[in-house]
Amino acid sequence: MLDKRYSLLAFVVALIVIVILFFARLSVPQRVKAVISPQNSDIESIDTARSSKNLLTFNLDQVNFPEGFELVHPRLGKLGYKDNFFIDFSGQMMVLKSGTYNFTVLSDDGFRLSIDGKTLSEFTGYRGMGEQSDGSVYLATGKHKFTLSYFQKSGPLGLKAYYGQDKSSKRYFIGQNSSLIKWSPR
Numbered sequence: 001m002l003d004k005r006y007s008l009l010a011f012v013v014a015l016i017v018i019v020i021l022f023f024a025r026l027s028v029p030q031r032v033k034a035v036i037s038p039q040n041s042d043i044e045s046i047d048t049a050r051s052s053k054n055l056l057t058f059n060l061d062q063v064n065f066p067e068g069f070e071l072v073h074p075r076l077g078k079l080g081y082k083d084n085f086f087i088d089f090s091g092q093m094m095v096l097k098s099g100t101y102n103f104t105v106l107s108d109d110g111f112r113l114s115i116d117g118k119t120l121s122e123f124t125g126y127r128g129m130g131e132q133s134d135g136s137v138y139l140a141t142g143k144h145k146f147t148l149s150y151f152q153k154s155g156p157l158g159l160k161a162y163y164g165q166d167k168s169s170k171r172y173f174i175g176q177n178s179s180l181i182k183w184s185p186r
Contacts, residue, residue: 037055040052043126065157108152109153113147
């Protein structure tokens, strides 16, 4: 009888943990849509044909995945991906202050960043953590579409994407609302 009670208690505790984790994910502000696409084979570049049917779609508050050996988000925790996957981020920016915006991407491995369908910055192959800050564009006040595709081949990984109005001003994570831009998933 004692074993059945412990089994029932363990089941109830596990159920409570699952419910808490589910609602914790729902509490993340939904500003950027992310689609993770694990691959069945090695990825050689951002242009490698995709072969996954097991897509995971979720919304997050910022494009911020620190360096490590597993995909981890500060608010969502460990996501369980380590090798051979793509993530496609998309969203809508409501630009509140027109001007030239600088976009910076730190990645291990490759990425492609586009605004309104125009590629601003990319690194198409694989590498250790590197920074690309060559994505500058004039944005008028109003709505603009944003996409960022990222891939991880193997080994260490990481992705952080920022925006700001000039190189000396404060920069914000893509997805982080500011007095310059408000974000929402499309």
